[in-house]
Amino acid sequence: AQRVTQPEKLLSVFKGAPVELKCNYSYSGSPELFWYVQYSRQRLQLLLRHISRESIKGFTADLNKGETSFHLKKPFAQEEDSAMYYCALSLSGSARQLTFGSGTQLTVLP
Amino acid sequence: DAGITQSPRYKITETGRQVTLMCHQTWSHSYMFWYRQDLGHGLRLIYYSAAADITDKGEVPDGYVVSRSKTENFPLTLESATRSQTSVYFCASRDKNWDQPQHFGDGTRLSIL
Numbered sequence: 001a002q003r004v005t006q007p008e009k010l011l012s013v014f015k016g017a018p019v020e021l022k023c024n025y026s027y028s029g030s031p032e033l034f035w036y037v038q039y040s041r042q043r044l045q046l047l048l049r050h051i052s053r054e055s056i057k058g059f060t061a062d063l064n065k066g067e068t069s070f071h072l073k074k075p076f077a078q079e080e081d082s083a084m085y086y087c088a089l090s091l092s093g094s095a096r097q098l099t100f101g102s103g104t105q106l107t108v109l110p
Numbered sequence: 111d112a113g114i115t116q117s118p119r120y121k122i123t124e125t126g127r128q129v130t131l132m133c134h135q136t137w138s139h140s141y142m143f144w145y146r147q148d149l150g151h152g153l154r155l156i157y158y159s160a161a162a163d164i165t166d167k168g169e170v171p172d173g174y175v176v177s178r179s180k181t182e183n184f185p186l187t188l189e190s191a192t193r194s195q196t197s198v199y200f201c202a203s204r205d206k207n208w209d210q211p212q213h214f215g216d217g218t219r220l221s222i223l
Contacts, residue, residue, distance in 0.1 A: 009150075034211065044153075044200065044214040051209070086152055095141055095160055096204070097168065098212060100152040 002027040004089050006101035013077050014109050021072040021104045023061075023087030032090040033070040034098070035061055039083045047085070048072070057081070077108045113137045116201050116215035123191055124223050131186045131218045133201030139213075140206035142184040143168075144176065146197040147217070153200065159184055191222045 003026045013019045025031060035047040047056055050063040050070060061072045070087060087101040114135040123129050133142065140161050145153040145168075155168030157176040165176050173195060175187045184203075188195055198219050202212040 004152075006152075036214075043216045044202075046211045046213075049211060088153075094208075095158055095166070096208065097143065097155055097158055098153075099169075100145075100154070102150055102152040 002029075002089055002091060002099045004087050004099055004101035006085075006087055006104050008104045009102070010105050010107070012107045012109055015079055016076050019074050019077040019081070019106065019108075021085050021087075021106065023070045023072065023101060025068050025070065025087075025089050027089055027091075029092040031063070031065070031068075032092075032096070033061075033063055034088045034090065035059070035070075035072050036086045036088060036100075037083050038086065044086065077106075079108045079110060082106055082108045114201060114203055114213055114215045116199075116218050118218060119216065120219045122221045122223065125191055125193060127191050129188045129191055129220070131188075131199055131201075131220070133184045133186070133215060135182055135184075135201075135203040137203060137205070137213075138181055139203035140181070141204040141212075142178065143202040143204075143212065144174075144184070144186045145200045145202065146170065146195075147200060148197050156186065156199075188220075193222050196220060196222045 005024045033050045036044045037047045088098040090096045117132045143158040144156040159165045159178045201215040204212045
């Protein structure tokens, strides 16, 4: 069965410091991975998806199939980055349901 | 995105009561999904639908019922609410094209006393 693991429930960094949010997955099919962000009491928003290889708000993520990881990185954290971050795996069926990790609450300290 | 709306935003009810959460999308997306969000579990899929009159179970469907008589609406019903169903519920939709991501509503915060 598919699984997404985010080992850090809470992560605090200082403004201007690099940040890395870890995500590991297990899936027998061809993985498609996403990062979603949820600011306080707001809806989830798509941040990144591995197939687009974009950089959004300074964040990047690379799919490493050998290590089954999709870590989210930003070289210089900003206070407005404080939010809950979810890593998600899309299943290969037609509905492409998402399996989410348990989330990492990022706090960027001034 | 204003294209997907959930109602109510907040709901308090009692155990044993029936409660229905509404989800409406204006994009004519084929796929719609219901998730619940709980601390320590992230989001878990309850039910999803590929089109009108086509629904399927997700990871945690017990105690929930869905219907989809129209493409734009996907209501979620708790037939006899239990305290373990206290959660934040998110609806999402996705276009039928394989490369399109899911778009989420604002969520409904449901408390069952």
